[in-house]
Amino acid sequence: MNQHDETAFSNPALAPTGVPDYREVEFEPPASSFRRYTLVSTTIFAAPAVLAALVAWALPFIPLAGWKVLVIAGGLLLPLALVGVYRWIDAGYRGWALRRHDIIARSGVFWRSVTALPVARIQHVETTHGPLERAYGLARLKLYTAGGLTADLVVIGLDRETADRLREYLVEQIRKRDAETGQNVEAETSQGSDD
Amino acid sequence: MTEIESTWKALPLSAVGALYVNGIQRFIRENLIAFFGAGTGFAVSESLGWREFGLGAGLVLLAGLLIALVYHRRFRYRVDGDSVRVRKGLFEQQEIKVRFERVQNVGFSQPIYLRPLGLTRVTLETPGASQTEVSLPGIASGEATALRDLISGAAGRRADSDQSTDSDDAERTEAEPAAAFEASAADLFKYGMTSNQIWILLAVFGAPASSWIESRVSSWIEQLSASGLLDMEMLRGAPLMLALLVGLLIVSVALLLMALSGLLAIVRFSGYRLVRETDRFKSRFGLLDAREKSLKLSKLHGIQTVQTAVGRMLGQWHAIGHQTGAVALEGAMNDDRRFLIPGIDNDRLEGVVGTLRGRSWDAPAWQGIHPRFRSMLWGRTSVAMVIAALLVWLLLPGHVAWPPLTILGLNLLILGLIHLHWRRWAFAHDGQRMRIRSGLVGQKIVEFDLASCQQVAISTSPYQRRHQLASLTIRLPHGEQPLPYLGREAADEIANLLLYRAESSAKHSL
Numbered sequence: 001m002n003q004h005d006e007t008a009f010s011n012p013a014l015a016p017t018g019v020p021d022y023r024e025v026e027f028e029p030p031a032s033s034f035r036r037y038t039l040v041s042t043t044i045f046a047a048p049a050v051l052a053a054l055v056a057w058a059l060p061f062i063p064l065a066g067w068k069v070l071v072i073a074g075g076l077l078l079p080l081a082l083v084g085v086y087r088w089i090d091a092g093y094r095g096w097a098l099r100r101h102d103i104i105a106r107s108g109v110f111w112r113s114v115t116a117l118p119v120a121r122i123q124h125v126e127t128t129h130g131p132l133e134r135a136y137g138l139a140r141l142k143l144y145t146a147g148g149l150t151a152d153l154v155v156i157g158l159d160r161e162t163a164d165r166l167r168e169y170l171v172e173q174i175r176k177r178d179a180e181t182g183q184n185v186e187a188e189t190s191q192g193s194d195d
Numbered sequence: 196m197t198e199i200e201s202t203w204k205a206l207p208l209s210a211v212g213a214l215y216v217n218g219i220q221r222f223i224r225e226n227l228i229a230f231f232g233a234g235t236g237f238a239v240s241e242s243l244g245w246r247e248f249g250l251g252a253g254l255v256l257l258a259g260l261l262i263a264l265v266y267h268r269r270f271r272y273r274v275d276g277d278s279v280r281v282r283k284g285l286f287e288q289q290e291i292k293v294r295f296e297r298v299q300n301v302g303f304s305q306p307i308y309l310r311p312l313g314l315t316r317v318t319l320e321t322p323g324a325s326q327t328e329v330s331l332p333g334i335a336s337g338e339a340t341a342l343r344d345l346i347s348g349a350a351g352r353r354a355d356s357d358q359s360t361d362s363d364d365a366e367r368t369e370a371e372p373a374a375a376f377e378a379s380a381a382d383l384f385k386y387g388m389t390s391n392q393i394w395i396l397l398a399v400f401g402a403p404a405s406s407w408i409e410s411r412v413s414s415w416i417e418q419l420s421a422s423g424l425l426d427m428e429m430l431r432g433a434p435l436m437l438a439l440l441v442g443l444l445i446v447s448v449a450l451l452l453m454a455l456s457g458l459l460a461i462v463r464f465s466g467y468r469l470v471r472e473t474d475r476f477k478s479r480f481g482l483l484d485a486r487e488k489s490l491k492l493s494k495l496h497g498i499q500t501v502q503t504a505v506g507r508m509l510g511q512w513h514a515i516g517h518q519t520g521a522v523a524l525e526g527a528m529n530d531d532r533r534f535l536i537p538g539i540d541n542d543r544l545e546g547v548v549g550t551l552r553g554r555s556w557d558a559p560a561w562q563g564i565h566p567r568f569r570s571m572l573w574g575r576t577s578v579a580m581v582i583a584a585l586l587v588w589l590l591l592p593g594h595v596a597w598p599p600l601t602i603l604g605l606n607l608l609i610l611g612l613i614h615l616h617w618r619r620w621a622f623a624h625d626g627q628r629m630r631i632r633s634g635l636v637g638q639k640i641v642e643f644d645l646a647s648c649q650q651v652a653i654s655t656s657p658y659q660r661r662h663q664l665a666s667l668t669i670r671l672p673h674g675e676q677p678l679p680y681l682g683r684e685a686a687d688e689i690a691n692l693l694l695y696r697a698e699s700s701a702k703h704s705l
Contacts, residue, residue, distance in 0.1 A: 019688075019691045019692055019695045020691065020694070020695060021687070021691055022687070022690060022691055022694065023687060101694070101698035102694055102698060108654070110656065110657050111654060111655070111656050111657075112654065112655050112660075113652050113653065113654035113655070114652065114653045114654075115650060115651070115652040115653075116650065116651050116652075116690065116694055117649070117650045118648075118649070118650070118694060118697040118698045119698075120697065120698055120700070121648075121649045121650065121697060145649045145650060145670070146649070146672055152649070152650055152670065153650065
């Protein structure tokens with residue numbers, strides 16, 4: 001029997017058309033600051049390479065002509081720049097959606113994937129935000145199921161408020177579920193600042 | 196039934212020996228590669244002799260004894276009404292508490308050196324990480340059975356409050372119910388021969404053994420040619436003969452390893468018996484290490500049947516009952532947590548799977564995956580190999596023909612393997628239950644209820660999008676199960692169905 005009585009499916013008998021279709025959901029885009037965040041985080045990641053190139057250029061005893069150093073640095077930076085561009089475009093493709101019974105996330109530019117996780121299978125919910133994410137008011141939502149060692153689904157680029165709201169909502173769902181099934185599965189919330 | 200009182204208790208003093216042997220065994224097992232490296236080092240080096248070896252071994256053994264004594268001193272356990280608590284740790288103390296209802300498997304293990312002491316090693320497995328596993332390295336056998344009955348009793352009471360079934364169950368346990376499956380020594384020998392552990396044996400013993408064999412063989416050949424029995428000149432003149440001899444040597448080594456593996460399987464699974472009780476399966480086996488494993492029906496989430504390449508020739512299968520989170524330790528040497536049923540022949544396979552499933556299931560016919568899986572892999576491999584062949588041809592001095600031709604021949608072989616792999620991929624579902632087949636020459640079939648799906652991902656590459664295809668990754672309680680290259684519509688339909696079944700299922704948490 002379905003325990004979410006008030007939220008039972010409209011068509012419990014199995015007809016091919018009666019099964020809810022995940023493709024019908026409207027995806028929510030990431031927070032508006034997420035694109036800027038990807039840009040800044042990629043830049044910060046690339047900063048050591050730029051710095052090293054500049055230092056090497058300035059040092060008098062490097063036996064390479066200045067322009068050669070710049071070419072090498074450019075060769076290092078190009079992939080990083082591509083990563084930046086990829087993440088920028090990817091930010092536009094990302095999306096998440098919450099249905100009554102599951103949470104769905106979408107990502108990827110070339111290799112796209114849509115992942116759906118039934119709320120009934122969630123054991124543990126967590127939101128985390130690193131210093132940079134905090135500066136942009138962002139957070140990520142991590143969802144864990146039974147048996148997995150790592151998070152099963154991570155939704156990144158949510159704004160803090162949405163992430164907290166989602167977490168509270170999901171924890172409430174888990175609590176309700178556990179109260180009804182008489183189980184006591186650990187469902188905790190935690191707020192970390194590690195990234 | 197032995198009563199278990201609820202106080203902090205130490206392990207019996209005789210368990211120190213068990214801890215010691217167990218610790219040394221584990222030390223050797225975990226550092227197997229290092230041991231073989233050291234062994235080879237000793238064999239090669241001139242300055243290190245048996246005296247140094249003995250000294251080193253003695254030190255390790257002494258340290259092990261010390262550790263075992265301290266471990267025993269600090270180890271305490273306590274059985275309460277609904278949980279087991281364990282305190283342990285050499286340097287920092289750790290306390291672990293496991294509630295009975297979380298236990299999905301009570302394992303008994305009685306190695307040969309514990310038998311005269313009347314001790315049993317008990318392992319309580321819980322879903323999730325391996326660290327949450329609690330083991331009591333050696334308690335009195337009677338206490339062990341009492342503990343198991345207490346735990347399964349707690350589970351039984353939770354499942355239904357009908358006490359009479361419980362006592363029924365207990366009585367039936369005494370009377371030893373009929374086995375659902377028994378493996379004879381011949382079955383087990385075949386299982387050992389076909390199981391992939393021979394490759395592990397080869398990897399472990401291969402390197403030191405090959406250098407030994409090489410030195411032996413070359414000295415034999417010298418002796419033989421010195422005695423005039425074997426004419427090296429003649430051999431040199433007949434390369435085919437030499438190739439035949441080498442081939443014969445390789446085949447005989449492979450056969451020897453297979454036989455060894457078969458014997459190991461007999462020792463390990465000797466007298467294998469699978470028994471179904473009201474709420475769980477039990478398996479008993481082992482010659483040197485008598486073991487008992489149990490698996491609760493409610494924790495059994497998937498059935499995997501495997502036929503290796505050699506197994507296919509001999510019509511030999513083995514089955515694995517999957518539980519939550521036991522996937523991390525997969526592998527022939529570490530399969531302790533898996534509920535393995537070895538040595539099933541073709542005729543009995545359906546029966547064993549039916550027993551595990553608890554009912555019969557008319558599985559629908561297999562549906563293959565899209566042929567573009569094969570053509571995409573064919574195309575990409577061929578392009579890569581042709582480029583490699585061209586490069587080799589251009590770069591090698593003198594433009595020799597045979598290296599690029601060898602590469603092209605290899606390519607044909609790989610194309611054949613890709614075809615086999617594509618043909619093996621298949622799935623079948625009837626809206627409630629699904630099975631997925633994969634493999635190359637051998638095959639692996641995973642069967643599960645759609646409702647036990649934990650997460651589903653639909654992914655598409657640019658190529659797949661052009662051809663209206665998609666790949667599915669279904670996460671089950673024991674791990675991920677891919678299903679590549681389905682028609683887009685079919686993939687979406689299966690994903691929707693999986694979600695629907697998981698979300699409308701009454702069994703909400705696993």
